[in-house]
Amino acid sequence: MNLEEYIAxxxxxxxxxxxxxxxxxxxxxxxxxxxPEIRKELDELMLSTENYALLHSIEPPAGLKDRIMRxxxxxxxxxxxVRPLPIDRDxxxxxxxxxxxxxxxxxxxxxxxxxxxxxxxxITQLQTNQKTMASLRESNDSMQLQLxxxxxxxxxxxxxxxxxxxxxxxxxxxxxxxxAPQGDMLVFWNPSTQQVAVEVKSLPALPAxxxxxxxxxxxxxxxxxxxxxxxxxxxxxxxxxxxxxxxxVTIEKRGGSPTPSMATLLAMSPVA
Amino acid sequence: MKRQSxxxxxxxxxxxxxxxxxxxxxxxxxxxxxxxxxxxxxIVRDEEHxxxxxxxxxxxxxxxxxxxxxxxxxxxxxxxNVARNxxxxxxxSQKSQPSAANAxxxxxxxxxxVDRQHNTQQPNPEHIGIQEVVGxxxxxxxxLIDLVYFGGYTHEEAADELNLPLGTVKTxxxxxxxxxxxxxxx
Numbered sequence: 001m002n003l004e005e006y007i008a009x010x011x012x013x014x015x016x017x018x019x020x021x022x023x024x025x026x027x028x029x030x031x032x033x034x035x036p037e038i039r040k041e042l043d044e045l046m047l048s049t050e051n052y053a054l055l056h057s058i059e060p061p062a063g064l065k066d067r068i069m070r071x072x073x074x075x076x077x078x079x080x081x082v083r084p085l086p087i088d089r090d091x092x093x094x095x096x097x098x099x100x101x102x103x104x105x106x107x108x109x110x111x112x113x114x115x116x117x118x119x120x121x122x123i124t125q126l127q128t129n130q131k132t133m134a135s136l137r138e139s140n141d142s143m144q145l146q147l148x149x150x151x152x153x154x155x156x157x158x159x160x161x162x163x164x165x166x167x168x169x170x171x172x173x174x175x176x177x178x179x180a181p182q183g184d185m186l187v188f189w190n191p192s193t194q195q196v197a198v199e200v201k202s203l204p205a206l207p208a209x210x211x212x213x214x215x216x217x218x219x220x221x222x223x224x225x226x227x228x229x230x231x232x233x234x235x236x237x238x239x240x241x242x243x244x245x246x247x248x249v250t251i252e253k254r255g256g257s258p259t260p261s262m263a264t265l266l267a268m269s270p271v272a
Numbered sequence: 273m274k275r276q277s278x279x280x281x282x283x284x285x286x287x288x289x290x291x292x293x294x295x296x297x298x299x300x301x302x303x304x305x306x307x308x309x310x311x312x313x314x315i316v317r318d319e320e321h322x323x324x325x326x327x328x329x330x331x332x333x334x335x336x337x338x339x340x341x342x343x344x345x346x347x348x349x350x351x352x353n354v355a356r357n358x359x360x361x362x363x364x365s366q367k368s369q370p371s372a373a374n375a376x377x378x379x380x381x382x383x384x385x386v387d388r389q390h391n392t393q394q395p396n397p398e399h400i401g402i403q404e405v406v407g408x409x410x411x412x413x414x415x416l417i418d419l420v421y422f423g424g425y426t427h428e429e430a431a432d433e434l435n436l437p438l439g440t441v442k443t444x445x446x447x448x449x450x451x452x453x454x455x456x457x458x
Contacts, residue, residue: 010446017421018356019430019445029344046349048452049421053352055405056314057306064309064323065301068330075292 003037012038016045153233160188160197160234168192172247174267180204183266187214187247194240196225203230203266206251213252215260216244217268227256246270282347290337301330304348308355314422315359325362329355360424405455413448420445 014020015028032039163169169190176183184201198214206212206229214225214237225247226237248268250260288296308329313322333351340350406414419425419433431441 008446010442013446013449014420014427014442016449017417017445018353019420019425019427021426044453045449046345048449048456050348050352051456052405052417052452053311053421054307056310058310058313059306060309060323060326061319064326065305067323068301068327069297071327071331072297072334073292074294074297 003035006031007038007041012042012045015042016049156234156236159236163190163193163195163197163236164188166190166193170271172269172271174247174249174269176203176267177265179264180266183249185249185267187269188234189241189244189247189271191242191244194242196237196239196241197234198228198237199234200228200230205230209254210251211254211256212266213250213256213260215248215250216241217246217248218243219245222248222260224256224258227252227254244271283342286337286340286342286347289334292334297334300333304351305330307348308351311352311355311422312359314418315356315424316363321362322359325359326355329358332358356421356424364424408455409448409451413444413451416441416444417448417452 011020011024011028015025020028028038028042032042164171169188172187172189174183174185174187180203182202183204185203186199186201188197188199189195196214196216200212203212211227211229213227215222216225217223223241223244224239225241226239228235228237246268248260249266250257250262251264251266252261285296285299289300305326309322309326312325312329313319316322316325329351333354336354340347344350409417416430416434419430425433427438427441427445430436431438434441436444
């Protein structure tokens with residue numbers, strides 16, 4: 001573009017005294033930022049216009065300044081760096097925010113507390129149920145055990161009853177000698193079926209390696225009739241005894257001895 | 273050197289103004305209110321009205337300091353522009369009530385009234401300068417500058433008013449400004 005021609009057109013002069021349209025203002029602003037020659041001419045013209053305007057300066061009346069200052073808001077006279085605007089903003093933010101903060105906090109806390117209580121309730125309930133189940137299982141186990149024991153003893157009792165009911169069954173009472181003054185037991189024997197059983201009423205307890213042994217005396221000779229313990233239940237002996245003149249009890253080593261140790265003879269009773 | 277130091281002081285002043293510093297406002301008012309009041313009075317030709325407008329102008333400047341862009345021109349240029357536009361808008365809205373033709377004619381009369389006021393009243397030291405400068409300016413050129421700058425006339429309005437072709441108005445504005453430029457250079 002021809003700068004001299006543009007400057008000579010007078011548009012810059014018109015711009016300087018404010019006689020151009022908005023579109024021309026934009027055009028001049030744009031061109032003056034691109035071309036230093038235009039910028040320089042425009043600056044000189046603007047300065048001339050301003051100087052011309054300054055020539056018309058008139059001191060305004062004294063009261064005008066105060067009138068204007070009453071319309072304005074000023075920063076505090078103190079030269080502090082504190083700026084009220086951000087502080088105001090913070091305050092207004094604090095005034096509204098804590099409420100929403102607080103409520104949301106309280107709702108969250110209440111919900112968490114409710115969940116906590118409910119979980120605690122559930123856990124307690126579960127533990128109670130588990131305890132009840134455990135005790136039920138335990139009592140069930142012990143009852144089954146008792147049932148088993150009862151069945152066993154029932155079976156034994158049935159056997160003994162059956163044995164005793166058979167014709168020819170005899171009951172002998174053996175009393176302890178001076179070595180076992182409290183000793184008292186019964187021997188059930190049926191010569192025809194050759195079955196023998198004992199029921200201890202009271203015999204001294206023995207060390208773990210010892211057992212009582214029952215003997216039947218046939219023609220003065222002791223015959224092993226089986227071992228038994230000091231328990232009170234009726235114990236069926238697993239030996240068959242067809243003949244016996246008397247029955248005797250000794251203390252022998254666990255499992256029994258082939259011949260009785262006479263020193264430990266506790267009781268003896270002849271078959272009547 | 274001198275120019276640079278004034279630039280620095282202006283940027284410091286603007287910083288203070290943006291911080292809404294009271295001392296900076298005092299400085300700004302003391303420095304520029306005669307210029308703004310003079311221009312506004314010249315445009316509206318009524319002291320009371322001019323004072324009201326100067327008040328509006330300073331409030332406007334105070335509120336819109338953030339809009340001022342120092343890269344686009346000096347602070348005074350911006351302030352003068354705000355003052356001139358505000359005052360011209362004010363007389364335009366006043367003029368819109370009576371008929372346009374009448375308003376322009378009254379306008380012309382008022383220019384002379386104000387000129388007479390300036391010649392007789394206001395023994396302001398500034399006006400010694402105005403006489404020196406304006407006295408050297410060719411009267412037809414001065415008339416055109418005043419019509420456009422203080423009357424807010426467009427090229428077309430000025431051409432109508434002065435019964436001149438549009439091209440002559442444009443050429444005469446250029447001649448007037450170039451003459452003004454030379455006057456202030458010397």
